Amino acid sequence: MPGSPESHIVFRGAWKRFDALEILKGVDLDVRKGQTLVIIGGSGTGKSVTLKLMIGLLSPDAGQVLFDGRAWKSYAPSEADRQRQRFGFVFQGGALFDSLNIIENVAFPLREHTRKPEQEILAIARRCLESVGLTQIDHKFPAELSGGMRKRVSLARALSLDPEILLYDEPTTGLDPINSQMINELIERTHHQRHVTSVVVTHDMQSAFYLADIIVMLYKGRFIFRGTAQELKNSTIPEVRRFIEISYSREPGH
Amino acid sequence: MAGHHLPVPFMGRVREAGRFVLFLRDVTDALFPPYARGAFFFQQFVIIGVKSIPIVLIVGAFVGMVLAVMTYQQFSSLGIETMMGPFIAVPMVSQLGPILTALMVLCRVGSAMTAEIGTMRVTEQIDALQCFGVNPTRNLIVPRIVCCSLLLPALTVLSDVIGILGGKYLAIHVYGINEHYYTLQTLKHFMPFDIYTGIVKAFVFGLIISSYCCFKGFHSSGGATGVGRAIMEAVVAAFIAIIVTNFFVSLLASHIWHAWFA
Numbered sequence: 001m002p003g004s005p006e007s008h009i010v011f012r013g014a015w016k017r018f019d020a021l022e023i024l025k026g027v028d029l030d031v032r033k034g035q036t037l038v039i040i041g042g043s044g045t046g047k048s049v050t051l052k053l054m055i056g057l058l059s060p061d062a063g064q065v066l067f068d069g070r071a072w073k074s075y076a077p078s079e080a081d082r083q084r085q086r087f088g089f090v091f092q093g094g095a096l097f098d099s100l101n102i103i104e105n106v107a108f109p110l111r112e113h114t115r116k117p118e119q120e121i122l123a124i125a126r127r128c129l130e131s132v133g134l135t136q137i138d139h140k141f142p143a144e145l146s147g148g149m150r151k152r153v154s155l156a157r158a159l160s161l162d163p164e165i166l167l168y169d170e171p172t173t174g175l176d177p178i179n180s181q182m183i184n185e186l187i188e189r190t191h192h193q194r195h196v197t198s199v200v201v202t203h204d205m206q207s208a209f210y211l212a213d214i215i216v217m218l219y220k221g222r223f224i225f226r227g228t229a230q231e232l233k234n235s236t237i238p239e240v241r242r243f244i245e246i247s248y249s250r251e252p253g254h
Numbered sequence: 255m256a257g258h259h260l261p262v263p264f265m266g267r268v269r270e271a272g273r274f275v276l277f278l279r280d281v282t283d284a285l286f287p288p289y290a291r292g293a294f295f296f297q298q299f300v301i302i303g304v305k306s307i308p309i310v311l312i313v314g315a316f317v318g319m320v321l322a323v324m325t326y327q328q329f330s331s332l333g334i335e336t337m338m339g340p341f342i343a344v345p346m347v348s349q350l351g352p353i354l355t356a357l358m359v360l361c362r363v364g365s366a367m368t369a370e371i372g373t374m375r376v377t378e379q380i381d382a383l384q385c386f387g388v389n390p391t392r393n394l395i396v397p398r399i400v401c402c403s404l405l406l407p408a409l410t411v412l413s414d415v416i417g418i419l420g421g422k423y424l425a426i427h428v429y430g431i432n433e434h435y436y437t438l439q440t441l442k443h444f445m446p447f448d449i450y451t452g453i454v455k456a457f458v459f460g461l462i463i464s465s466y467c468c469f470k471g472f473h474s475s476g477g478a479t480g481v482g483r484a485i486m487e488a489v490v491a492a493f494i495a496i497i498v499t500n501f502f503v504s505l506l507a508s509h510i511w512h513a514w515f516a
Contacts, residue, residue, distance in 0.1 A: 019269075057384055081387030089385040095378035109386045161386075 006033045008165060008197050009054050013063035016049055023049050025221035026063060031165075036191055036198040038208045040243070041218035047201040048092070050218065051167050054199065055087050056080050085113055088158030088196075092170040094150035096142035096157070102129070103138035106157045113161060128156040132186055148179035155186065159194070166190065168200040172207050184210045205247040208232075217243065277469045281399060284392040294393055298401035302363050303408065309358055310409045311416050317350050318342060318417030322424040335431050339440030342421035348448040348455075348507075349500070351414040356459035356496050359406055360489060364467040367398055368488040371471030372481035380472070395472065399464040406460030407453045414452065447515060451507040458503060459496050466492045 011029040015022070023046035031037050031054070039047050052058040053065045056072035064071045067083060075083060096105045106125040110116060116124070129135065132152040142150055151171060158166060168187060172180035184207050191198045191211075200211055208215055209229045217225040217232075217240055225232065225240050235241060321342045329335050371394060374380050383390045422440075425431045470488035474481050 052381070055385060057381055077389075081389070084385055084387050087385060089382065091378045091382060093377055095382040097379055097382070098373075098377075112386055112388055 007031065007066075008033050008068065009199075010066040010069075011050075011053070011060075011063070012066065014053060014060040014065055015062040016046065016053065016058065016060055022221055024053075024060070027218075027221070027223055029216065029223060031197060031199055032214075033197050034195060035213040036187075036200065036211050038200045038202060038212035038215045039218060040203060040205070040208050040215060042203065042243070045218045046221060047203075047218055048169050051089075051169055051199065051201055055084055055089060055167060085109070085161055086164045088155075088161070088163035088166045090151065090154045090158050090166065090168045090171055092173060094142065094147075094154040096150060096153055098142055101139050101141050102134075102145070102153055105142070105153060106160055109157065109161045125156075125160060128159045129153070131159065131190075132156045133182075148175050148183065151175070151183060152186065155190070159190065162194070163196060165197045165199070168198065168202075170202055170204075171200065172202065172204045180204065180207065187211055203247065205244060219243075273473060274466075274469055277472065278465060280391045281395055281465065284389060284396050285400075291393070294397040295401060298397045299405065301366075302359070302398075302401045303405040306359060306362060306405075306409055307412065309362065310355055310413045313354055313358055314351065314413030314416040315420040317354060317413075318346055318420030318422075319424045321346060321350070321417070322421040322429075325421075326425065326429050330429075335425075335429065336435040337439050338425050338431065339422070339436045340443035342425075343418050343440050343444045344448050346417040346421070347414045347444075347452045349452075349504070351417060352410050352452045352455040352459060353496065353500055355410045355413045355456065356406060356463065357493065359402070359409065359460070360463050360467075360492050360496070363402065364463045364492055365485050365489050367464065367467040368471040368474075368485045369481060371395075371468055372474035372484045375472060375474045376477055376481060390472075395468045398468055399461065402464035403457055403460035406463070407456040410452055410456035411449075414449075445515075447507075447511060451503070454507075455500060455503050458499055462495050462499065463492050466495065 007030050009029075009031040011027050013026045013028065014024055015026050016024040027050075029050070039050060041047050049058060053060060054067075056065070056067065056075070059065075059073055066072075072080060096102075097108065100108065103122065103125050106128050107121050110121045110124060114121070126135075126138070129137070132155050134149065134152055134156065137145070137149070137153075142153070145153065155171075166187075171183050171187060175183065187198065187200065188211060190196065198211070200207065202208055209232075212229050215225070215227065215229060215232050216223045219239050225235055225237055227235070232240065232244070322338065325338045325341045326335060329338055329341075371380075374394070380390045380394070383393070418440075422436065425436055426433050467488045470484040470491075471481075474484040476483070
Protein backbone atom coordinates (compact mmCIF):
# COMPACT_ATOMS: atom_id res chain seq x y z
CA MET A 1 0.00 0.00 0.00
CA PRO A 2 1.58 3.35 -0.97
CA GLY A 3 2.55 5.51 1.97
CA SER A 4 2.75 2.79 4.64
CA PRO A 5 5.02 3.51 7.63
CA GLU A 6 7.91 1.45 6.24
CA SER A 7 7.86 3.39 2.95
CA HIS A 8 10.91 5.53 2.21
CA ILE A 9 9.81 6.99 -1.09
CA VAL A 10 6.27 7.21 -2.40
CA PHE A 11 4.99 8.44 -5.77
CA ARG A 12 1.37 9.52 -5.81
CA GLY A 13 -0.07 10.23 -9.24
CA ALA A 14 3.24 11.76 -10.39
CA TRP A 15 3.30 13.34 -13.84
CA LYS A 16 6.42 14.55 -15.58
CA ARG A 17 6.80 16.07 -19.02
CA PHE A 18 9.60 17.75 -20.94
CA ASP A 19 8.18 20.24 -23.43
CA ALA A 20 5.61 18.24 -25.41
CA LEU A 21 6.95 14.85 -24.34
CA GLU A 22 5.06 13.17 -21.50
CA ILE A 23 7.47 10.93 -19.60
CA LEU A 24 5.45 9.85 -16.58
CA LYS A 25 1.66 9.78 -16.65
CA GLY A 26 0.39 9.79 -13.10
CA VAL A 27 2.46 6.96 -11.65
CA ASP A 28 2.19 5.44 -8.18
CA LEU A 29 5.19 3.74 -6.63
CA ASP A 30 6.24 2.67 -3.18
CA VAL A 31 9.86 2.03 -2.17
CA ARG A 32 10.01 0.17 1.15
CA LYS A 33 12.86 0.48 3.65
CA GLY A 34 15.54 -2.15 3.23
CA GLN A 35 14.24 -3.55 -0.04
CA THR A 36 15.92 -3.62 -3.44
CA LEU A 37 13.55 -2.27 -6.04
CA VAL A 38 14.52 -2.70 -9.67
CA ILE A 39 12.96 -0.53 -12.35
CA ILE A 40 13.11 -2.03 -15.84
CA GLY A 41 11.97 -0.61 -19.15
CA GLY A 42 13.23 0.36 -22.58
CA SER A 43 15.45 3.34 -23.33
CA GLY A 44 13.74 6.71 -23.00
CA THR A 45 10.83 5.41 -20.95
CA GLY A 46 11.65 7.65 -17.98
CA LYS A 47 13.58 5.31 -15.68
CA SER A 48 16.35 7.86 -14.95
CA VAL A 49 13.74 10.61 -14.58
CA THR A 50 12.04 8.44 -11.94
CA LEU A 51 15.34 8.19 -10.02
CA LYS A 52 15.86 11.96 -10.19
CA LEU A 53 12.31 12.51 -8.91
CA MET A 54 13.07 10.17 -6.00
CA ILE A 55 16.01 12.29 -4.85
CA GLY A 56 14.25 15.59 -5.56
CA LEU A 57 16.56 16.66 -8.41
CA LEU A 58 13.41 16.99 -10.53
CA SER A 59 9.92 17.94 -9.41
CA PRO A 60 6.74 16.33 -10.71
CA ASP A 61 4.52 18.58 -12.82
CA ALA A 62 1.49 17.13 -11.06
CA GLY A 63 1.03 14.64 -8.23
CA GLN A 64 3.57 14.16 -5.45
CA VAL A 65 6.84 12.46 -4.65
CA LEU A 66 7.16 11.93 -0.91
CA PHE A 67 10.34 11.17 0.96
CA ASP A 68 9.78 9.87 4.50
CA GLY A 69 6.20 11.07 4.28
CA ARG A 70 6.95 14.63 3.11
CA ALA A 71 6.73 15.99 -0.42
CA TRP A 72 10.09 17.15 -1.74
CA LYS A 73 8.64 20.50 -2.68
CA SER A 74 7.64 21.14 0.95
CA TYR A 75 11.31 21.16 1.99
CA ALA A 76 13.15 24.47 2.08
CA PRO A 77 16.17 24.33 -0.30
CA SER A 78 18.68 23.97 2.54
CA GLU A 79 16.60 21.23 4.18
CA ALA A 80 16.25 19.44 0.82
CA ASP A 81 20.06 19.56 0.49
CA ARG A 82 20.38 17.99 3.95
CA GLN A 83 17.86 15.27 3.11
CA ARG A 84 19.76 14.45 -0.10
CA GLN A 85 22.79 13.60 2.01
CA ARG A 86 20.84 10.51 3.11
CA PHE A 87 21.05 9.28 -0.48
CA GLY A 88 23.88 7.89 -2.54
CA PHE A 89 23.51 8.16 -6.31
CA VAL A 90 25.55 6.05 -8.71
CA PHE A 91 25.25 7.73 -12.09
CA GLN A 92 25.21 5.92 -15.42
CA GLY A 93 28.56 7.32 -16.58
CA GLY A 94 29.91 7.72 -13.05
CA ALA A 95 29.58 11.57 -13.07
CA LEU A 96 32.99 11.84 -11.43
CA PHE A 97 34.38 15.37 -11.27
CA ASP A 98 36.93 15.65 -14.10
CA SER A 99 39.04 18.23 -12.31
CA LEU A 100 39.52 16.13 -9.16
CA ASN A 101 41.55 12.97 -8.80
CA ILE A 102 39.98 9.76 -7.51
CA ILE A 103 40.63 10.24 -3.82
CA GLU A 104 39.42 13.86 -4.02
CA ASN A 105 36.27 12.68 -5.79
CA VAL A 106 35.47 10.19 -3.03
CA ALA A 107 36.42 12.67 -0.31
CA PHE A 108 34.33 15.47 -1.88
CA PRO A 109 31.04 14.81 0.01
CA LEU A 110 32.96 14.43 3.29
CA ARG A 111 34.78 17.71 2.77
CA GLU A 112 31.51 19.44 1.95
CA HIS A 113 29.45 18.12 4.82
CA THR A 114 31.65 17.06 7.70
CA ARG A 115 34.19 18.81 9.87
CA LYS A 116 36.41 15.77 10.17
CA PRO A 117 40.17 16.30 10.05
CA GLU A 118 41.76 15.84 6.63
CA GLN A 119 43.57 12.63 7.66
CA GLU A 120 40.31 11.03 8.75
CA ILE A 121 38.54 12.12 5.55
CA LEU A 122 41.26 10.52 3.45
CA ALA A 123 41.14 7.35 5.56
CA ILE A 124 37.35 7.06 5.07
CA ALA A 125 37.70 7.71 1.34
CA ARG A 126 40.36 4.96 1.07
CA ARG A 127 38.13 2.54 3.01
CA CYS A 128 35.25 3.28 0.62
CA LEU A 129 37.53 2.64 -2.37
CA GLU A 130 38.75 -0.60 -0.80
CA SER A 131 35.15 -1.71 -0.21
CA VAL A 132 34.58 -1.58 -3.99
CA GLY A 133 37.86 -3.39 -4.65
CA LEU A 134 39.95 -0.42 -5.73
CA THR A 135 43.39 0.40 -4.36
CA GLN A 136 46.44 2.23 -5.69
CA ILE A 137 44.41 4.60 -7.87
CA ASP A 138 44.13 7.55 -5.47
CA HIS A 139 45.97 10.00 -7.69
CA LYS A 140 44.62 8.94 -11.06
CA PHE A 141 42.04 11.11 -12.80
CA PRO A 142 38.62 9.84 -13.98
CA ALA A 143 39.67 9.99 -17.65
CA GLU A 144 42.40 7.44 -16.90
CA LEU A 145 39.95 4.77 -15.66
CA SER A 146 37.87 2.16 -17.51
CA GLY A 147 34.06 2.37 -17.51
CA GLY A 148 33.77 -0.35 -14.87
CA MET A 149 36.30 1.33 -12.58
CA ARG A 150 34.53 4.68 -12.94
CA LYS A 151 31.27 3.07 -11.81
CA ARG A 152 33.01 1.50 -8.82
CA VAL A 153 34.55 4.85 -7.87
CA SER A 154 31.11 6.41 -8.25
CA LEU A 155 29.74 3.79 -5.83
CA ALA A 156 32.62 4.45 -3.42
CA ARG A 157 31.82 8.18 -3.53
CA ALA A 158 28.12 7.44 -2.98
CA LEU A 159 29.03 5.36 0.11
CA SER A 160 31.25 8.01 1.68
CA LEU A 161 28.48 9.70 3.67
CA ASP A 162 27.09 6.33 4.77
CA PRO A 163 23.72 6.74 3.00
CA GLU A 164 20.43 5.07 3.88
CA ILE A 165 19.25 4.84 0.27
CA LEU A 166 21.34 4.00 -2.79
CA LEU A 167 20.11 4.83 -6.27
CA TYR A 168 21.81 3.15 -9.24
CA ASP A 169 21.27 4.42 -12.76
CA GLU A 170 22.07 1.67 -15.30
CA PRO A 171 24.97 0.30 -13.24
CA THR A 172 25.95 -2.42 -15.74
CA THR A 173 25.31 -0.62 -19.04
CA GLY A 174 28.34 -0.65 -21.31
CA LEU A 175 30.22 -3.24 -19.27
CA ASP A 176 31.36 -6.71 -20.33
CA PRO A 177 29.63 -9.70 -18.63
CA ILE A 178 32.42 -10.22 -16.08
CA ASN A 179 32.46 -6.58 -15.01
CA SER A 180 28.64 -6.54 -15.01
CA GLN A 181 28.54 -9.47 -12.63
CA MET A 182 31.22 -7.85 -10.45
CA ILE A 183 29.06 -4.72 -10.17
CA ASN A 184 25.96 -6.81 -9.43
CA GLU A 185 27.78 -8.63 -6.63
CA LEU A 186 29.05 -5.31 -5.29
CA ILE A 187 25.52 -3.88 -5.21
CA GLU A 188 24.23 -7.03 -3.51
CA ARG A 189 27.04 -7.04 -0.94
CA THR A 190 26.67 -3.32 -0.22
CA HIS A 191 22.92 -3.77 0.24
CA HIS A 192 23.31 -6.52 2.80
CA GLN A 193 26.37 -5.21 4.64
CA ARG A 194 25.07 -1.67 5.04
CA HIS A 195 21.34 -2.48 5.35
CA VAL A 196 20.42 0.20 2.83
CA THR A 197 17.38 0.64 0.63
CA SER A 198 18.41 0.18 -3.01
CA VAL A 199 16.74 1.31 -6.20
CA VAL A 200 18.29 0.04 -9.42
CA VAL A 201 17.33 1.27 -12.86
CA THR A 202 18.36 -1.14 -15.59
CA HIS A 203 17.39 -2.81 -18.81
CA ASP A 204 19.78 -5.69 -18.07
CA MET A 205 17.50 -8.60 -17.13
CA GLN A 206 20.38 -10.60 -15.59
CA SER A 207 20.95 -7.73 -13.15
CA ALA A 208 17.25 -7.34 -12.49
CA PHE A 209 16.74 -11.02 -11.62
CA TYR A 210 19.96 -11.15 -9.59
CA LEU A 211 19.29 -8.08 -7.46
CA ALA A 212 15.57 -7.50 -7.13
CA ASP A 213 13.27 -8.03 -4.21
CA ILE A 214 10.63 -6.27 -6.28
CA ILE A 215 10.67 -5.43 -9.98
CA VAL A 216 8.53 -2.77 -11.62
CA MET A 217 8.34 -2.21 -15.36
CA LEU A 218 7.88 1.23 -16.86
CA TYR A 219 6.13 1.31 -20.23
CA LYS A 220 4.75 4.37 -22.01
CA GLY A 221 4.77 6.49 -18.85
CA ARG A 222 3.10 3.95 -16.57
CA PHE A 223 4.17 1.07 -14.35
CA ILE A 224 2.56 -1.90 -16.04
CA PHE A 225 4.05 -4.56 -13.76
CA ARG A 226 4.99 -4.89 -10.09
CA GLY A 227 6.09 -8.14 -8.55
CA THR A 228 8.95 -10.47 -7.70
CA ALA A 229 11.46 -11.81 -10.22
CA GLN A 230 9.51 -15.09 -10.37
CA GLU A 231 6.24 -13.27 -10.96
CA LEU A 232 7.91 -11.32 -13.76
CA LYS A 233 9.07 -14.53 -15.42
CA ASN A 234 5.52 -15.90 -15.21
CA SER A 235 3.85 -12.68 -16.31
CA THR A 236 1.33 -12.91 -19.13
CA ILE A 237 1.32 -9.16 -19.85
CA PRO A 238 2.29 -8.99 -23.56
CA GLU A 239 4.62 -5.97 -23.20
CA VAL A 240 6.43 -7.61 -20.28
CA ARG A 241 6.82 -10.92 -22.13
CA ARG A 242 8.09 -9.12 -25.23
CA PHE A 243 10.63 -7.09 -23.19
CA ILE A 244 12.01 -10.22 -21.51
CA GLU A 245 12.16 -12.21 -24.75
CA ILE A 246 13.93 -9.42 -26.65
CA SER A 247 16.35 -8.85 -23.75
CA TYR A 248 17.38 -12.50 -23.78
CA SER A 249 17.49 -12.85 -27.56
CA ARG A 250 20.03 -9.95 -27.67
CA GLU A 251 22.41 -11.60 -25.23
CA PRO A 252 25.43 -13.51 -26.57
CA GLY A 253 24.80 -17.23 -26.98
CA HIS A 254 21.09 -16.85 -27.67
CA MET B 255 -4.28 26.80 -26.52
CA ALA B 256 -3.24 29.95 -28.38
CA GLY B 257 0.45 29.13 -28.03
CA HIS B 258 0.03 26.02 -30.18
CA HIS B 259 -0.78 28.20 -33.22
CA LEU B 260 2.42 30.24 -32.94
CA PRO B 261 5.46 29.16 -34.96
CA VAL B 262 7.60 26.60 -33.12
CA PRO B 263 10.86 28.65 -33.33
CA PHE B 264 9.04 31.63 -31.80
CA MET B 265 7.73 29.55 -28.90
CA GLY B 266 11.22 28.11 -28.48
CA ARG B 267 12.65 31.62 -28.10
CA VAL B 268 9.96 32.59 -25.58
CA ARG B 269 10.71 29.46 -23.55
CA GLU B 270 14.44 30.17 -23.73
CA ALA B 271 13.85 33.76 -22.54
CA GLY B 272 11.75 32.46 -19.67
CA ARG B 273 14.44 29.96 -18.67
CA PHE B 274 17.05 32.75 -18.78
CA VAL B 275 14.97 34.95 -16.46
CA LEU B 276 14.57 32.05 -14.00
CA PHE B 277 18.30 31.37 -14.23
CA LEU B 278 19.06 35.02 -13.37
CA ARG B 279 16.64 34.80 -10.44
CA ASP B 280 18.51 31.74 -9.12
CA VAL B 281 21.82 33.56 -9.57
CA THR B 282 20.50 36.57 -7.64
CA ASP B 283 19.29 34.29 -4.82
CA ALA B 284 22.66 32.52 -4.74
CA LEU B 285 24.57 35.82 -4.49
CA PHE B 286 23.63 36.17 -0.85
CA PRO B 287 25.07 34.19 2.08
CA PRO B 288 26.24 31.53 2.51
CA TYR B 289 28.72 32.44 -0.19
CA ALA B 290 30.68 30.07 -2.40
CA ARG B 291 34.16 29.20 -1.21
CA GLY B 292 36.87 31.79 -1.74
CA ALA B 293 38.84 29.20 -3.67
CA PHE B 294 36.21 29.17 -6.42
CA PHE B 295 36.46 32.97 -6.76
CA PHE B 296 40.25 32.91 -6.76
CA GLN B 297 40.28 30.24 -9.48
CA GLN B 298 38.03 32.39 -11.70
CA PHE B 299 39.99 35.55 -10.85
CA VAL B 300 43.09 33.86 -12.28
CA ILE B 301 41.37 32.33 -15.33
CA ILE B 302 39.35 35.39 -16.32
CA GLY B 303 41.62 38.19 -15.11
CA VAL B 304 45.27 37.28 -14.82
CA LYS B 305 45.47 34.94 -17.80
CA SER B 306 43.65 37.42 -20.07
CA ILE B 307 46.18 40.20 -19.47
CA PRO B 308 48.71 39.28 -22.22
CA ILE B 309 46.12 39.08 -25.01
CA VAL B 310 44.40 42.27 -23.81
CA LEU B 311 47.73 44.13 -23.84
CA ILE B 312 48.70 42.89 -27.31
CA VAL B 313 45.32 43.72 -28.87
CA GLY B 314 45.07 47.06 -27.04
CA ALA B 315 48.52 48.18 -28.20
CA PHE B 316 47.92 47.31 -31.84
CA VAL B 317 44.45 48.87 -31.91
CA GLY B 318 45.91 52.10 -30.47
CA MET B 319 48.66 52.04 -33.08
CA VAL B 320 46.32 51.37 -36.00
CA LEU B 321 44.17 54.26 -34.81
CA ALA B 322 47.30 56.43 -34.97
CA VAL B 323 48.05 55.25 -38.51
CA MET B 324 44.52 55.97 -39.73
CA THR B 325 44.26 59.32 -37.94
CA TYR B 326 47.66 60.48 -39.18
CA GLN B 327 46.68 59.54 -42.75
CA GLN B 328 43.63 61.83 -42.53
CA PHE B 329 45.00 64.63 -40.36
CA SER B 330 48.40 65.09 -42.01
CA SER B 331 46.75 66.14 -45.28
CA LEU B 332 44.91 68.84 -43.32
CA GLY B 333 47.98 69.85 -41.32
CA ILE B 334 46.36 69.15 -37.93
CA GLU B 335 48.46 66.18 -36.81
CA THR B 336 48.77 67.54 -33.26
CA MET B 337 45.01 66.95 -32.93
CA MET B 338 45.57 63.21 -33.29
CA GLY B 339 45.71 62.51 -29.53
CA PRO B 340 42.03 62.90 -28.63
CA PHE B 341 41.00 61.07 -31.80
CA ILE B 342 42.95 58.08 -30.57
CA ALA B 343 42.17 58.34 -26.85
CA VAL B 344 38.42 59.02 -26.94
CA PRO B 345 37.37 56.17 -29.28
CA MET B 346 39.84 53.88 -27.55
CA VAL B 347 38.39 54.55 -24.09
CA SER B 348 34.71 54.84 -24.90
CA GLN B 349 34.30 52.37 -27.81
CA LEU B 350 37.17 50.17 -28.96
CA GLY B 351 38.67 49.38 -25.56
CA PRO B 352 35.44 48.07 -23.99
CA ILE B 353 34.20 46.31 -27.13
CA LEU B 354 37.43 44.60 -28.16
CA THR B 355 38.27 43.58 -24.61
CA ALA B 356 34.76 42.16 -24.22
CA LEU B 357 35.02 40.25 -27.49
CA MET B 358 38.40 38.83 -26.49
CA VAL B 359 37.05 37.75 -23.10
CA LEU B 360 33.98 36.30 -24.84
CA CYS B 361 36.15 34.17 -27.14
CA ARG B 362 38.69 33.18 -24.53
CA VAL B 363 36.61 32.84 -21.38
CA GLY B 364 32.92 32.86 -22.36
CA SER B 365 33.22 29.91 -24.73
CA ALA B 366 35.20 27.98 -22.10
CA MET B 367 32.49 28.71 -19.50
CA THR B 368 29.81 27.22 -21.76
CA ALA B 369 32.02 24.25 -22.65
CA GLU B 370 33.01 23.45 -19.07
CA ILE B 371 29.57 23.87 -17.50
CA GLY B 372 27.89 22.21 -20.50
CA THR B 373 30.16 19.18 -20.22
CA MET B 374 29.46 19.00 -16.50
CA ARG B 375 25.74 19.09 -17.29
CA VAL B 376 25.70 16.37 -19.96
CA THR B 377 27.98 14.09 -17.93
CA GLU B 378 25.66 14.56 -14.91
CA GLN B 379 28.39 16.17 -12.79
CA ILE B 380 25.99 19.03 -11.97
CA ASP B 381 23.35 16.51 -10.88
CA ALA B 382 26.04 14.85 -8.76
CA LEU B 383 26.80 18.18 -7.06
CA GLN B 384 23.11 18.60 -6.25
CA CYS B 385 22.96 15.06 -4.89
CA PHE B 386 25.72 16.01 -2.46
CA GLY B 387 23.72 19.05 -1.37
CA VAL B 388 26.05 21.47 -3.17
CA ASN B 389 24.25 24.32 -4.91
CA PRO B 390 25.74 24.41 -8.45
CA THR B 391 24.52 27.96 -9.10
CA ARG B 392 26.29 29.24 -5.99
CA ASN B 393 29.52 27.33 -6.55
CA LEU B 394 29.86 27.22 -10.35
CA ILE B 395 27.91 30.16 -11.74
CA VAL B 396 28.15 32.98 -9.19
CA PRO B 397 31.99 33.07 -9.02
CA ARG B 398 32.15 33.24 -12.83
CA ILE B 399 29.58 36.04 -13.12
CA VAL B 400 30.99 38.10 -10.25
CA CYS B 401 34.61 37.77 -11.44
CA CYS B 402 33.83 38.41 -15.12
CA SER B 403 31.68 41.49 -14.38
CA LEU B 404 34.27 43.03 -12.06
CA LEU B 405 37.39 42.07 -14.00
CA LEU B 406 36.25 43.16 -17.46
CA PRO B 407 36.33 46.88 -16.47
CA ALA B 408 39.85 46.36 -15.07
CA LEU B 409 41.00 44.62 -18.26
CA THR B 410 39.36 47.38 -20.30
CA VAL B 411 41.29 50.07 -18.42
CA LEU B 412 44.51 48.14 -19.13
CA SER B 413 43.61 47.91 -22.80
CA ASP B 414 42.78 51.65 -22.90
CA VAL B 415 46.06 52.63 -21.29
CA ILE B 416 48.20 50.46 -23.54
CA GLY B 417 46.21 51.55 -26.62
CA ILE B 418 46.68 55.24 -25.84
CA LEU B 419 50.39 54.69 -25.15
CA GLY B 420 50.74 52.67 -28.39
CA GLY B 421 49.11 55.46 -30.41
CA LYS B 422 51.21 58.10 -28.70
CA TYR B 423 54.42 56.16 -29.31
CA LEU B 424 53.69 55.89 -33.01
CA ALA B 425 52.62 59.55 -33.29
CA ILE B 426 55.73 60.89 -31.57
CA HIS B 427 58.48 58.44 -32.50
CA VAL B 428 57.38 57.42 -35.99
CA TYR B 429 55.45 60.42 -37.30
CA GLY B 430 57.56 62.96 -35.39
CA ILE B 431 54.70 64.93 -33.84
CA ASN B 432 55.62 67.32 -31.05
CA GLU B 433 54.97 65.53 -27.75
CA HIS B 434 54.00 68.69 -25.85
CA TYR B 435 51.25 69.70 -28.30
CA TYR B 436 50.10 66.10 -28.71
CA THR B 437 49.65 65.71 -24.92
CA LEU B 438 48.11 69.17 -24.56
CA GLN B 439 45.44 68.46 -27.21
CA THR B 440 44.74 65.03 -25.76
CA LEU B 441 44.18 66.38 -22.24
CA LYS B 442 42.09 69.28 -23.57
CA HIS B 443 39.54 67.12 -25.35
CA PHE B 444 39.67 63.97 -23.28
CA MET B 445 36.97 63.86 -20.57
CA PRO B 446 36.76 61.63 -17.49
CA PHE B 447 33.16 61.02 -18.61
CA ASP B 448 34.55 58.97 -21.52
CA ILE B 449 36.39 56.75 -19.05
CA TYR B 450 33.27 56.28 -16.90
CA THR B 451 31.23 55.37 -19.98
CA GLY B 452 33.79 52.77 -21.00
CA ILE B 453 33.90 51.26 -17.52
CA VAL B 454 30.11 51.04 -17.26
CA LYS B 455 30.02 49.39 -20.68
CA ALA B 456 32.69 46.90 -19.68
CA PHE B 457 30.75 45.98 -16.54
CA VAL B 458 27.56 45.43 -18.57
CA PHE B 459 29.45 43.42 -21.21
CA GLY B 460 30.97 41.28 -18.44
CA LEU B 461 27.50 40.57 -17.09
CA ILE B 462 26.20 39.68 -20.56
CA ILE B 463 29.10 37.36 -21.39
CA SER B 464 29.22 35.48 -18.11
CA SER B 465 25.49 35.16 -17.48
CA TYR B 466 24.55 34.06 -21.00
CA CYS B 467 27.52 31.72 -21.51
CA CYS B 468 26.91 30.09 -18.11
CA PHE B 469 23.19 29.86 -18.85
CA LYS B 470 23.77 28.09 -22.17
CA GLY B 471 26.17 25.65 -20.55
CA PHE B 472 23.87 25.05 -17.60
CA HIS B 473 20.99 24.13 -19.90
CA SER B 474 23.02 22.06 -22.38
CA SER B 475 21.70 18.70 -23.45
CA GLY B 476 22.40 16.16 -26.15
CA GLY B 477 26.00 15.14 -25.48
CA ALA B 478 29.03 16.58 -27.28
CA THR B 479 26.90 17.87 -30.18
CA GLY B 480 24.62 19.67 -27.73
CA VAL B 481 27.54 21.29 -25.93
CA GLY B 482 29.07 22.37 -29.27
CA ARG B 483 25.77 23.91 -30.31
CA ALA B 484 25.43 25.64 -26.93
CA ILE B 485 28.90 27.19 -27.29
CA MET B 486 28.13 28.46 -30.79
CA GLU B 487 24.76 29.92 -29.74
CA ALA B 488 26.23 31.49 -26.60
CA VAL B 489 29.11 33.18 -28.43
CA VAL B 490 26.96 34.44 -31.32
CA ALA B 491 24.18 35.73 -29.06
CA ALA B 492 26.60 37.39 -26.63
CA PHE B 493 28.53 38.96 -29.54
CA ILE B 494 25.35 40.49 -30.96
CA ALA B 495 24.18 41.55 -27.49
CA ILE B 496 27.50 43.33 -26.87
CA ILE B 497 27.31 45.26 -30.15
CA VAL B 498 23.65 46.22 -29.67
CA THR B 499 24.09 47.09 -25.99
CA ASN B 500 27.11 49.22 -26.88
CA PHE B 501 24.93 51.33 -29.17
CA PHE B 502 22.25 51.89 -26.54
CA VAL B 503 24.69 52.63 -23.72
CA SER B 504 26.53 55.08 -26.02
CA LEU B 505 23.21 56.74 -26.87
CA LEU B 506 22.28 56.97 -23.20
CA ALA B 507 25.71 58.33 -22.30
CA SER B 508 25.40 60.93 -25.03
CA HIS B 509 22.02 62.08 -23.66
CA ILE B 510 23.41 62.24 -20.13
CA TRP B 511 26.40 64.23 -21.36
CA HIS B 512 24.25 66.77 -23.17
CA ALA B 513 21.76 67.04 -20.32
CA TRP B 514 24.20 67.36 -17.42
CA PHE B 515 27.68 68.28 -18.61
CA ALA B 516 27.50 70.07 -21.97
